[in-house]
Amino acid sequence: MGSSQLEQAKNVQVLLLDDDDDLREGMKWMFETMDLPMEGFASFEQFRVRLDEYVNSTAELCLLLDLRMPDMSGLEVFAWLKRSGYSLDRLPVIFLTGHGDISTAVEAVKNGAFDFYEKPTTDQRLVERVKQALQKSGEFLANLEVLKQWSERIDRLSPREREVMFLVAKGKLNKVIASELDISMRTVEVHRANVFEKLKVRSAAELATLLSRLSDRLGFDQLAGLE
Structure with a gap:
């Protein structure tokens, strides 16, 4: 099985929250040429109403999150995810940041973010890092399945x-x-x-x-x- 077939078979989904229409379109094209489905969101509200649908699915997930957005910053979204009880193992977060925000992004990684990448992000290294984040999400799902099996035995x-x-x-x-x-x-x-x-x-x-x-x-x- 080729690498692209493997990605499809594994059921993956990359999420992107960024208010830049051109960036979302370019990122979607880049990732989908790698057989990595991407869904882009222009606002936190769009993202919030769909989030549970993805988290409750069987897909391996990764969230690409713009650090600077007009209505709600990436850091505020990240804090909301943690406050709301979403697992950062189930939904690893990679921040997208400008050059002036590197120190902030580093601090976010210390607080549980998976990684950060400086814009522009049309880089094969980002794709590889996203694949690693997806793998982490998959490991979380596998662990959940093991827990489910043990729970059924105990029941x-x-x-x-x-x-x-x-x-x-x-x-x-x-x-x-x-x-x-x-x-x-x-x-x-x-x-x-x-x-x-x-x-x-x-x-x-x-x-x-x-x-x-x-x-x-x-x-x-x-x-x-x-x-």
């Missing part, structure tokens, strides 16, 4: 199995779990075996590591303080 546990799962993950012995839940040791052993089988883990340590990594994303309050 298959009974309420009692979930209780046992959390106590096992915290390193408690079967006899302690039996005492805390007021059930027999044999029942704990059965639930423990079911948990290991359904989650496809082999030890309490492996279970603890897994749940610790998933706790923030899946809302496991029971794992507070779990190492």
Whole structure:
């Protein structure tokens, strides 16, 4: 499969927010000749009403964001994205900047932007950097899929199995779990075996590591303080 076919197969979308009509047209032409679909927006409002459509899609994303715009600056848009809870891994941001704004753009990168490029931006290096940003977005999506799979496995546990799962993950012995839940040791052993089988883990340590990594994303309050 050629590189252009690969890009199409991967389902990618480059977004551009810039009030310069000529720049948007030129950038769209450049990226689409590289088989990288681009949608341009002249204003924040146009961008805002379409954003969730893209974020909730399966496309790998990258946002090219003009640092200086008349109604709402790129920095203000960037701050809004972060304040609104949009992941900069899902939507990596590359700032487009003039020569006098380099220091501001560098500061934006320190605050989570993926990169910045000085206008004019008809440069193959920008295309390559956008491809790297798209790859980062793809990795985020892949991680989401893994979390979804684990969540589905955990959802298959009974309420009692979930209780046992959390106590096992915290390193408690079967006899302690039996005492805390007021059930027999044999029942704990059965639930423990079911948990290991359904989650496809082999030890309490492996279970603890897994749940610790998933706790923030899946809302496991029971794992507070779990190492």
